[in-house]
Amino acid sequence: MTTYAVTNPATGAVEKTYPTATDEQITEAVNLAAETFTSYANTSFEQRAQWMHRVADLYEERLDQLCSIITREMGKPVRQAEFEVKISVSIYRYYADHAAEFLADEELPVARGGQAKVQYDPVGVLLGIMPWNFPYYQVARFAGPNLMAGNTIVLKHAPQCPESAEVMEQIFHEAGFPAGAYVNIYASNEQIAERVIPDPRVQGVSLTGSDRAGAAVAETAGKHLKKVVLELGGNDPFIVLDREIVPQAVELAATSRFGNAGQACNAAKRLIVLEEFYDDFVEQLKTAVEQVQLGDPTQPETAMGPMSSQQALENLDAQVRDAIDHGATAHVGGAPEDREGAWYPATLLTGLTPEMRAYSEELFGPVAMVYSVASEEEAIKLANDTPYGLTATVHSSDPARAAEVGNQIHTGQVFINETSTTAAELPFGGVKRSGFGRELGPYGIKEFVNVRLVKYSKN
Numbered sequence: 392m393t394t395y396a397v398t399n400p401a402t403g404a405v406e407k408t409y410p411t412a413t414d415e416q417i418t419e420a421v422n423l424a425a426e427t428f429t430s431y432a433n434t435s436f437e438q439r440a441q442w443m444h445r446v447a448d449l450y451e452e453r454l455d456q457l458c459s460i461i462t463r464e465m466g467k468p469v470r471q472a473e474f475e476v477k478i479s480v481s482i483y484r485y486y487a488d489h490a491a492e493f494l495a496d497e498e499l500p501v502a503r504g505g506q507a508k509v510q511y512d513p514v515g516v517l518l519g520i521m522p523w524n525f526p527y528y529q530v531a532r533f534a535g536p537n538l539m540a541g542n543t544i545v546l547k548h549a550p551q552c553p554e555s556a557e558v559m560e561q562i563f564h565e566a567g568f569p570a571g572a573y574v575n576i577y578a579s580n581e582q583i584a585e586r587v588i589p590d591p592r593v594q595g596v597s598l599t600g601s602d603r604a605g606a607a608v609a610e611t612a613g614k615h616l617k618k619v620v621l622e623l624g625g626n627d628p629f630i631v632l633d634r635e636i637v638p639q640a641v642e643l644a645a646t647s648r649f650g651n652a653g654q655a656c657n658a659a660k661r662l663i664v665l666e667e668f669y670d671d672f673v674e675q676l677k678t679a680v681e682q683v684q685l686g687d688p689t690q691p692e693t694a695m696g697p698m699s700s701q702q703a704l705e706n707l708d709a710q711v712r713d714a715i716d717h718g719a720t721a722h723v724g725g726a727p728e729d730r731e732g733a734w735y736p737a738t739l740l741t742g743l744t745p746e747m748r749a750y751s752e753e754l755f756g757p758v759a760m761v762y763s764v765a766s767e768e769e770a771i772k773l774a775n776d777t778p779y780g781l782t783a784t785v786h787s788s789d790p791a792r793a794a795e796v797g798n799q800i801h802t803g804q805v806f807i808n809e810t811s812t813t814a815a816e817l818p819f820g821g822v823k824r825s826g827f828g829r830e831l832g833p834y835g836i837k838e839f840v841n842v843r844l845v846k847y848s849k850n
């Protein structure tokens with residue numbers, strides 16, 4: 392049974408619980424979103440933008456409260472929580488400012504005369520299923536564009552984020568959105584599969600999470616012919632091509648790998664380094680990893696807090712122990728801290744081989760893995776040797792060389808001489824088992840609209 396609760400990963404203490412919705416409450420929630428859609432779809436972009444900017448204002452006004460909530464829910468250090476709230480604000484403002492432009496009618500040439508245009512119409516009620524690693528940002532990527540497009544949304548957040556889920560719904564309603572435009576539900580997965588996705592008024596599903604969750608939800612959605620957007624896991628390669636770039640690459644690798652305690656789908660997870668300077672890279676990275684100290688996530692100076700939950704820590708610990716048992720070397724870290732809470736130290740592993748779970752599975756925690764390769768061709772081959780395809784980063788003192796290598800890696804995003812970042816104006820998404828569809832930028836607002844042709848006769 393799904394339990395919605397605030398379980399502070401720094402202490403393991405259950406601080407607050409929330410009742411899972413009854414079936415009747417789930418039905419009422421979808422009814423409300425569906426009934427609201429009729430009127431909401433007819434609101435103007437200007438009206439939606441006014442409400443959306445007010446949401447952004449309220450996020451800014453309540454920054455400290457919002458940060459405190461997710462620090463308690465999933466252990467995010469307060470400075471990183473501030474970054475997350477601020478990028479969420481930027482997403483809401485971006486879509487408030489650009490939705491009308493992105494969804495403007497488009498005139499089409501008609502070979503046999505007459506006139507034609509495409510209009511981007513809202514489709515109805517959308518279900519969002521979001522994870523715990525960025526509680527506000529993941530929702531913003533879904534709520535921002537789709538509310539501006541005129542859809543109404545029903546959100547099922549992760550069970551460990553009930554308080555952030557509650558406060559977001561409150562903010563949207565306080566900002567002026569109709570109650571049925573944004574509806575939060577503390578639903579079980581069974582209720583989602585049996586009562587929400589099959590509902591003929593629900594037109595689509597957007598999920599961010601594991602490929603396991605994505606496959607389960609997409610199967611149900613497919614059965615009911617509902618479109619899905621899936622933003623799933625990754626096992627992202629980080630390739631280093633020459634010695635000159637090593638110091639910069641080490642710094643970027645540590646930043647990308649250990650931010651959010653390594654719980655980011657787009658984190659640099661497999662560091663792939665040419666053998667002629669591999670030892671140098673490992674030595675410099677070891678120094679950087681040793682400097683990543685665990686600390687109280689409520690303190691501004693803390694760079695890394697606990698993992699998001701005891702379960703997440705146990706999953707990671709099993710993967711790392713399996714690697715070490717099969718011959719991998721832990722140069723730093725490699726086992727949970729012996730104390731209350733989900734405390735796992737920054738870890739550096741080398742000697743990964745294909746029979747280890749860590750070679751093929753995503754390590755969703757603070758564990759950097761370094762691979763040595765003999766050539767650029769071997770680096771590309773290894774980078775592509777994964778069922779995932781989210782981001783790739785390539786580092787070289789010759790950016791053109793890095794770009795050429797990046798073009799041969801099968802991912803939804805590639806970054807040259809920087810970490811895989813995200814911004815409101817840049818599309819985000821993957822290929823292969825990292826999912827499909829795009830969020831953010833001009834693409835994210837066109838995933839759940841009806842691209843509707845209107846044709847006029849030439850007479």
Ligand SMILES: NC(=O)C1=CN([C@@H]2O[C@H](COP(=O)(O)OP(=O)(O)OC[C@H]3O[C@@H](n4cnc5c(N)ncnc54)[C@H](OP(=O)(O)O)[C@@H]3O)[C@@H](O)[C@H]2O)C=CC1
Nearest residue numbers: 521522524548549580583600601604607622623624656755
């Ligand atoms: N791409 C990303 O940003 C993220 C990826 N992940 C991936 O997920 C892995 C583990 O994290 P985990 O907590 O298991 O993430 P999950 O994928 O299980 O959870 C993500 C969201 O999906 C929901 N969910 C899962 N299964 C179903 C289902 N059958 N029907 C409806 N909703 C469902 C979860 O709710 P519930 O918990 O109730 O099942 C949660 O709200 C990580 O290793 C990472 O690969 C995790 C977080 C973010």
Ligand SMILES: CCCCCC(=O)O
Nearest residue numbers: 524654655656657813
């Ligand atoms: C702000 C960082 C983005 C992380 C994207 C993800 O884990 O889905």
